[in-house]
Amino acid sequence: MKKSKAILVLSAVLLMAGCISVTEGTENNSENAKQVSASAEKEPTATATPTVEPTEAPVTETPTPSPTEVPAEPTTVAERPEDYVSAPEYEFTSVPDYNGSITQYVVNNNVPLFTEDQIRSAGQSFEYYAPLDRLGKTTYAMASVGQDLMPTEKRGDISSVHPVGWWSMKNSDIGPERCHIIGYQLSGENDRDTNLMTGTHQLNVTGGMLEYENKVADYVHSTGNHVLYRVTCDFRENEDLARGVLMEGRSVEDNGAGVQFCVYIYNAQEGWTIDYLIATAERDITPEEQGQYMEYGAGQDEAGTAPASNGMTYVLNTSTRKIHTPGCPSARQIADHNRAESTLSIAELEGQGYSTCKRCLG
Known part of the structure; x- marks a missing residue:
């Protein structure tokens, strides 16, 4: 009977030892699994990520226009x-x-x-x-x-x-x-x-x-x-x-x-x-006309200067400021509103801004 109890006790001990071993193995396996899982979380498995290079916009070539399609350049100022x-x-x-x-x-x-x-x-x-x-x-x-x-x-x-x-x-x-x-x-x-x-x-x-x-x-x-x-x-x-x-x-x-x-x-x-300064004109005297004017005593004296009045009446063009003899063709063409007469001497008239006509007074 004692022997049977011993056997039963031994069997129980062995049975318990087996459970403990199984339990420890299970726990060790669980711990290992946890460690592997933690390791997996901490150090994820590296996967090769392909390098993405920047893409360029597609280049489209502008066709060269034919001679008939060349746009005319706008006319600038x-x-x-x-x-x-x-x-x-x-x-x-x-x-x-x-x-x-x-x-x-x-x-x-x-x-x-x-x-x-x-x-x-x-x-x-x-x-x-x-x-x-x-x-x-x-x-x-x-x-x-x-x-x-x-x-x-x-x-x-x-x-x-x-x-x-x-x-x-x-x-x-x-x-x-x-x-x-x-x-x-x-x-x-x-x-x-x-x-x-x-x-x-x-x-x-x-x-x-x-x-x-x-x-x-x-x-x-x-x-x-x-x-x-x-x-x-x-x-x-x-x-x-x-x-x-x-x-x-x-x-x-x-x-x-x-x-x-x-x-x-x-x-x-x-x-x-x-x-050209004052925009006036006088007709030039011809040699023939000069001879005619000498009859009026309006020629030059021996010194080549115009004579004094000596009582002679001169015709004045108040516009051109010219002195004429009465017989001068230019004097006959003076408009009435520009015509005046004077008995002053040539020198006196020149002092007033007049000058002698080249046709009749040289």
């Missing part, structure tokens, strides 16, 4: 021909004085003084009239003359315009004319004050301006092309009358083959002496 207008760079003092016979003087070998920009931009018609100067005188005008600028009707009346120097020249009986800087037949401009100047018939018609205006008009009408054209007045300092004009012309589309000129036209009149 600088491309307008009016932006290149200017007076020529020329010293008028280099022009010889009028000698009584020549009406024109060729400048720069007859080649216009236009700039490259002015020539390049003249393919379309335009016209420009520079403002009057501080004394109210015309300065210059420039145009690319085309058929679209030319008038379609006859010129109107321009008698209401009185350019500087008009009235004093009118009182000189030379018959001044209102001269268009750019001729009416080229521009259609009628009575624009910045396009009119006081001039002689010789300047306006017989001496040259009309000649070159006709040349330009004929070319434009016959070809449909343009002519770059500029006329500049030659006013010296404070003179009231221009001494002349510089005329320039160059056909555009054929690079000057059809028309090209650069000439100075004198504002003069054969047989007349003009005072």
